[in-house]
Amino acid sequence: MSQSRVLMEVGSDGVAVITISNPPVNALAIPILVGLKEKFAEATRRNDVKAIVLTGKGGRFSGGFDINVFQKVHGTGDVSTLPDVSVELVTNAVEDCKKPIVAAVEGLALGGGLEFALGCHARIAAPRAQLGLPELSLGVIPGFGGTQRLPRLVGLSKAIEMMLSSKPIMSEEGKKLGLIDALVPSEDLLKVSRAWALDIAERRKPWLRSLHRTDKIGSLSEAREVLRIARQQAKKTAPNLPHHQICLDVIEEGIVHGGYSGVLKEAKVFKEIVLSDTARGLVHVFFAQRATSKVPNVTDVGLKPRQVKKVAIIGGGLMGSGIATALIMNNISVILKEVNSEYLQKGIKTIEANVRGLATRGKLTKDRAEKVLSMLKGVLDYAEFKDVDMVIEAVIENVPLKQKIFSELERACPPHCIFATNTSTIDLNLIGEKTKSEDRIIGAHFFSPAHLMPLLEIVRTQKTSPQIILDLMTVGKVIKKVPVVVGNCTGFAVNRTFFPYAQGAQLLANLGVDPFRIDRVISNFGLPMGPFQLQDLAGYGVAMAVGKEYAKAFSDRVFKSPLVELLVKNGRNGKNNGKGYYIYEKGSKPKPDPSVLPIIEESRRLTNIMPAGKPISVTDKEVLEMVLFPVVNEACRVLDEGIVVRASDLDIASVLGMSFPSYRGGIVFWADTVGANHVYKSLKKWSEMYGGLYKPSKFLEERAIKGIPLSAPAVPSATSKSRL
Numbered sequence: 001m002s003q004s005r006v007l008m009e010v011g012s013d014g015v016a017v018i019t020i021s022n023p024p025v026n027a028l029a030i031p032i033l034v035g036l037k038e039k040f041a042e043a044t045r046r047n048d049v050k051a052i053v054l055t056g057k058g059g060r061f062s063g064g065f066d067i068n069v070f071q072k073v074h075g076t077g078d079v080s081t082l083p084d085v086s087v088e089l090v091t092n093a094v095e096d097c098k099k100p101i102v103a104a105v106e107g108l109a110l111g112g113g114l115e116f117a118l119g120c121h122a123r124i125a126a127p128r129a130q131l132g133l134p135e136l137s138l139g140v141i142p143g144f145g146g147t148q149r150l151p152r153l154v155g156l157s158k159a160i161e162m163m164l165s166s167k168p169i170m171s172e173e174g175k176k177l178g179l180i181d182a183l184v185p186s187e188d189l190l191k192v193s194r195a196w197a198l199d200i201a202e203r204r205k206p207w208l209r210s211l212h213r214t215d216k217i218g219s220l221s222e223a224r225e226v227l228r229i230a231r232q233q234a235k236k237t238a239p240n241l242p243h244h245q246i247c248l249d250v251i252e253e254g255i256v257h258g259g260y261s262g263v264l265k266e267a268k269v270f271k272e273i274v275l276s277d278t279a280r281g282l283v284h285v286f287f288a289q290r291a292t293s294k295v296p297n298v299t300d301v302g303l304k305p306r307q308v309k310k311v312a313i314i315g316g317g318l319m320g321s322g323i324a325t326a327l328i329m330n331n332i333s334v335i336l337k338e339v340n341s342e343y344l345q346k347g348i349k350t351i352e353a354n355v356r357g358l359a360t361r362g363k364l365t366k367d368r369a370e371k372v373l374s375m376l377k378g379v380l381d382y383a384e385f386k387d388v389d390m391v392i393e394a395v396i397e398n399v400p401l402k403q404k405i406f407s408e409l410e411r412a413c414p415p416h417c418i419f420a421t422n423t424s425t426i427d428l429n430l431i432g433e434k435t436k437s438e439d440r441i442i443g444a445h446f447f448s449p450a451h452l453m454p455l456l457e458i459v460r461t462q463k464t465s466p467q468i469i470l471d472l473m474t475v476g477k478v479i480k481k482v483p484v485v486v487g488n489c490t491g492f493a494v495n496r497t498f499f500p501y502a503q504g505a506q507l508l509a510n511l512g513v514d515p516f517r518i519d520r521v522i523s524n525f526g527l528p529m530g531p532f533q534l535q536d537l538a539g540y541g542v543a544m545a546v547g548k549e550y551a552k553a554f555s556d557r558v559f560k561s562p563l564v565e566l567l568v569k570n571g572r573n574g575k576n577n578g579k580g581y582y583i584y585e586k587g588s589k590p591k592p593d594p595s596v597l598p599i600i601e602e603s604r605r606l607t608n609i610m611p612a613g614k615p616i617s618v619t620d621k622e623v624l625e626m627v628l629f630p631v632v633n634e635a636c637r638v639l640d641e642g643i644v645v646r647a648s649d650l651d652i653a654s655v656l657g658m659s660f661p662s663y664r665g666g667i668v669f670w671a672d673t674v675g676a677n678h679v680y681k682s683l684k685k686w687s688e689m690y691g692g693l694y695k696p697s698k699f700l701e702e703r704a705i706k707g708i709p710l711s712a713p714a715v716p717s718a719t720s721k722s723r724l
């Protein structure tokens with residue numbers, strides 16, 4: 001029997017408690033909305049009901065409208081299946097109900113969940129309940145009246161901040177703002193809410209309809225000024241997201257023409273916006289992120305994750321210290337091992353700076369920062385390794401060194417210990433070759449800075465045991481990363497997919513296209529920076545070392561540009577030494593450095609690929625596609641080889657690991673919106689003009705010709721060789 005239902009109990013006090021029950025988050029699915037309508041009608045009708053309390057089962061009020069419905073609407077394009085909740089239910093049945101309704105909020109009230117609470121005549125909350133309108137993070141705007149009622153309860157500026165940032169506030173702050181009428185311990189929540197509802201019914205407390213309030217929104221001219229500033233800010237912070245401006249327009253409608261008019265406009269706009277590409281992309285990302293926790297033969301075979309309490313990290317460099325920070329910040333003890341006390345002290349200092357830096361930025365208290373740091377211990381030998389649950393090796397990329405370390409670990413660690421390596425390029429089979437523990441060897445590929453970047457790429461070999469994979473996935477979640485399980489190959493899923501990104505940019509620069517224009521096109525598309533600025537940031541040493549690996553592994557499709565070597569020869573090393581493609585001055589944005597142009601000219605002379613020696617003429621759209629389509633092409637190979645469980649895992653990896661814009665849904669999702677056929681035809685044309693980098697993969701060709709989306713699950717072919 002489905003657990004999704006709405007319950008109603010009428011007590012001897014004359015209060016009807018209506019409870020939403022739809023685990024795990026009490027999402028407002030269509031049957032729940034139907035149930036709510038029936039129960040409100042019944043409670044209104046019944047003579048034995050004087051007042052109503054609305055609450056959620058299992059300690060959570062509601063996580064909002066059922067996002068699965070958006071996905072269905074995206075599939076059919078039919079918005080008529082969206083129910084009229086805002087007017088019919090929240091305004092007519094709740095806010096204009098003849099009996100007072102009090103929301104008893106615990107755990108969370110998000111999106112439509114909070115909007116129901118806003119429609120009630122009072123809100124009582126338990127401590128630390130999350131209250132928010134995160135709809136913009138799904139590419140839509142609040143659709144159950146939130147754009148109108150929230151400003152009327154917390155003031156215009158705060159409401160705009162909450163909606164545009166999509167970030168929830170805690171009930172404690174909600175109480176201060178006037179969003180919450182009383183904050184009470186969980187165990188008293190229902191008792192107080194019932195009494196409050198009766199107090200309203202018997203006029204001991206005011207009967208307030210949020211939509212009718214005007215006391216918090218100020219004068220028309222003040223409100224317009226707040227909106228003007230918000231519009232300007234949104235233009236800067238979310239230039240590619242029109243729904244931010246649309247949300248502000250809808251808020252303004254209510255300010256100028258009254259709340260009810262605002263509610264009507266909101267409902268109309270909501271139905272239009274739900275079909276936008278942005279909403280499609282962001283809803284896809286929402287589900288794609290959650291799908292990463294489902295790994296066939298790992299999470300569905302009844303295994304239980306083992307607790308990892310103590311982790312040893314080998315190597316206190318940038319990556320090792322970042323990983324250590326992430327672990328101790330989440331209550332996992334860390335032993336940091338280095339080869340000598342100088343390196344060890346350096347590593348410990350970096351970790352201390354990371355943690356104290358977070359404290360300075362208000363992410364944790366000073367006391368907590370010191371507690372966190374007490375979970376770290378530096379060592380110079382393996383004596384302390386006898387009871388560690390996991391080791392993460394984070395030394396330089398050197399195969400014999402890594403092999404030696406893992407042989408030593410076999411002797412120093414207990415038999416249950418997980419052997420993880422943070423390598424970003426080396427074949428895991430090679431690393432484990434000299435051990436008898438290949439079933440315990442796994443890649444834990446963090447992205448720099450490891451304590452901040454959200455992605456954890458978990459690399460498994462054919463021999464890694466499912467238990468080890470599950471354990472590392474669990475550690476990933478404990479330290480608040482999104483773990484994505486991938487197969488073993490050069491560059492694994494993320495770096496491999498994105499290696500042609502820099503290549504396409506280098507090729508274009510050698511064809512005569514201005515690198516600063518390329519960077520502009522890419523950042524206008526939505527990546528935080530273009531490929532040249534990224535190279536400046538990562539340092540040219542990385543670019544050259546990684547370039548060599550790819551040249552070895554994928555020689556058929558590597559474009560060899562001398563540009564980076566020329567830059568190094570000319571004393572440039574990117575942001576590191578303040579001399580790159582850009583000029584770096586403290587306190588100002590990087591500026592294109594004109595003195596780099598002769599070096600680029602030199603590279604062009606050496607490669608000599610400009611047709612008839614003249615720069616090619618390309619549109620911005622072509623620039624974008626010549627950089628990103630080779631990435632799509634490599635993503636196709638990764639899919640074909642079964643390096644990821646599903647296409648959407650690559651979407652999440654691209655969003656969280658490479659900062660591909662989430663509102664474009666991730667690399668594969670975006671390619672499907674462009675169309676496999678267009679990608680294929682463009683690549684084919686460019687491969688004839690500019691060579692192997694653009695040669696379409698078999699997978700892409702097949703899908704383009706057959707008209708199958710790139711994201712559609714693969715049908716295993718005789719030649720395909722899954723690495724999972």
Ligand SMILES: C[C@H](O)CC(=O)SCCNC(=O)CCNC(=O)[C@H](O)C(C)(C)COP(=O)(O)OP(=O)(O)OC[C@H]1O[C@@H](n2cnc3c(N)ncnc32)[C@H](O)[C@@H]1OP(=O)(O)O
Pocket residue numbers: 024025027028063064065066067068108110111112113115134135138141142143144146287290291
């Ligand atoms: C008209 C209205 O204005 C429009 C709306 O209300 S849009 C919806 C607005 N609400 C949201 O955006 C909240 C989305 N949900 C979340 O942020 C988080 O799930 C949460 C904070 C509620 C809980 O987080 P957490 O405990 O980590 O659990 P999480 O793994 O995310 O979710 C648990 C399950 O609930 C599902 N779920 C969460 N919120 C959901 C929702 N609103 N609709 C449908 N399913 C939802 C997840 O998909 C997941 O399903 P799975 O187990 O099958 O993968």
